[in-house]
Amino acid sequence: MGWKSIxxxxxxxxxxxxxAVAVSFRIRSTARVEAVIDAPVTQVWTQFADPELIKQxxxxxxxxxPMVVNDLRVGGKFIFAMLSPSNDINYNAGVYTEVxxxxxxxxxxxxxxxxxxxxxxxxxxxxxxWPDTVKVTTTFVDAGDKTRVVVTEEGIPLIxxxxxxxxxSQQFEKxxxxxxxxx
Numbered sequence: 001m002g003w004k005s006i007x008x009x010x011x012x013x014x015x016x017x018x019x020a021v022a023v024s025f026r027i028r029s030t031a032r033v034e035a036v037i038d039a040p041v042t043q044v045w046t047q048f049a050d051p052e053l054i055k056q057x058x059x060x061x062x063x064x065x066p067m068v069v070n071d072l073r074v075g076g077k078f079i080f081a082m083l084s085p086s087n088d089i090n091y092n093a094g095v096y097t098e099v100x101x102x103x104x105x106x107x108x109x110x111x112x113x114x115x116x117x118x119x120x121x122x123x124x125x126x127x128x129x130w131p132d133t134v135k136v137t138t139t140f141v142d143a144g145d146k147t148r149v150v151v152t153e154e155g156i157p158l159i160x161x162x163x164x165x166x167x168x169s170q171q172f173e174k175x176x177x178x179x180x181x182x183x
Contacts, residue, residue: 028131031153031164035172039179041140044147045102047175048072048138057174058082060167067114074099078107079116090126093118094136105138128157 037044047053051068058065059082066089067081079093093112099105110133111119111126121130134155141148151168 027158028129028155029158029161031156031161031168032150033165033168033172034148034150035169036143037147037149037172037179038145038176039147040145041102041142041147043179044140044149044175047179048105053178054080056178057171059174060170061174069116072096072099072105077116079112079114081114088125089114090124091116094133098137102140102142104140107136108133109136110134126160128159130157131155 037047039047047057049070049072051070054068054070055065058068058080062085064083065081066083067079069077069079071077074096076096076099077093078096079091082090082092084090091112091114092109093116094107094109097106097108111121111124111130113119118132121132124130134153137152137154139150141150149172153164156164
């Protein structure tokens with residue numbers, strides 16, 4: 001194989017990579033994350049209902065949640081602030097569309113300002129072509145002294161699918177740690 005063939009092959013690989021990345025910004029996907037929480041379903045449900053408890057686990061490692069407003073009922077609204085280690089703050093807000101205690105929570109969620117006002121998908125600084133609303137469903141499966149929790153985010157950019165999975169996994173780790181501390 002001559003150097004021209006090698007260069008042509010490398011160019012083809014680079015072009016394919018650039019196209020794949022560009023497509024992953026545009027295509028929407030579903031992220032699904034499952035975790036086992038070391039607490040009974042009643043206690044885990046409270047972790048999703050109580051704003052003070054949500055503050056302890058919302059956001060990946062090294063992130064905090066300085067503000068949480070949560071009205072967990074059908075039609076109830078929420079605003080969750082997420083503060084990064086570099087002091088950037090993002091807000092997720094939404095409205096609950098289904099609340100079956102200790103079984104399932106469904107919500108329409110969006111990026112927002114500090115008052116919960118919706119930001120359009122093209123106005124946010126997070127990578128990808130975001131829709132204005134993402135559907136988030138959380139299910140709880142009672143396993144005695146443990147609870148299996150499954151979170152599904154529908155409509156997120158494919159480029160963010162892996163990061164959403166990592167973020168939720170880290171949040172579940174933070175939740176397990178808070179529960180072990182007695183919170």
